[in-house]
Amino acid sequence: MKEPDPDIELLARIGNNEPEAVKEMVSRKLPRLLALASRLLGDAEEARDVAQESFLRIWKTAGNWRSGHARFDTWLHRVTLNLCYDRMRRRKETPLDDDVRLIEIADPAPAPHEQCQADGQNAQMAAALAALPDRQREAIVLQYYQELSNTEAAALMEISVEALESLLSRARRNLRRHLAESALAVTEDKRPPRRGTR
Structure with missing residues (x-):
């Protein structure tokens, strides 16, 4: 038996x-929605715009929504992904900013040194994702x-589960390579300069 869609009554x-x-x-x-858009686009302002456009689609659709084909949450993720793709296609001509920022979700604030370390790791991961x-x-x-x-991710991407697993495998490999390269670059930047020999 199919589980009922928890959003139907709210719609x-x-x-x-x-x-x-x-x-x-x-x-x-x-x-x-903000987390999805910010991680795909790497830009907090664009992510807010995408979330706003997604909610406009909800308002337009809510009165006519009929359950049956897809759960509402699946449809909403697909709408958000499509809006992100549109923006990514439009920006293909312009390079992505080096300073990629993610939207921070409200959490209890860590100590300043922990926040600084976390910010560095977030920036490295954001750059690796953007690459x-x-x-x-x-x-x-x-x-x-x-x-x-x-299964859910493959359905949203309109591919088979096997194709998704292949994409994930390649993505993890590329992320590891990018993060290793950025760690190496940071290590080399911290080395003291060599003294010249006389």
Whole structure:
């Protein structure tokens, strides 16, 4: 028996223009949409724009939503992915900024030295993600950051589970290589300069 879609009732309430339903949908979906878009695009402002466009699609669709083909959450992820792809295609001519920033989700603040170390690691991971081909980045983000199963991620990407696993394997290899290269570059930058011989 198929599990019922937990968003159906909420969509109906949004379709009936209930303000509380809109607030509930935003609190339910916004953090994941922002995380997905920011990791795919590497730009907090663009991620907010994509999330806003995704919510506009929800408002337009809510009154007419019919369950059956896909769960609402799957449809919403697909909409967000498509909006991210549109932006990535538009920026192919312009290089990605070296200073890639991710949206920070509110957490208890760590100590300053821990935050500095975490920021460095986040920047390295963001740069490594940005260096991946689009489909590999999408596979990694869906599985590791959005915590979707292989079946769910493959369905969203419209590929087989085997193809997803292949993408993930290549993406992990590329991430390891990129992170190793950036660690090596940091190590070399910290070495004292060689003294000249006389």
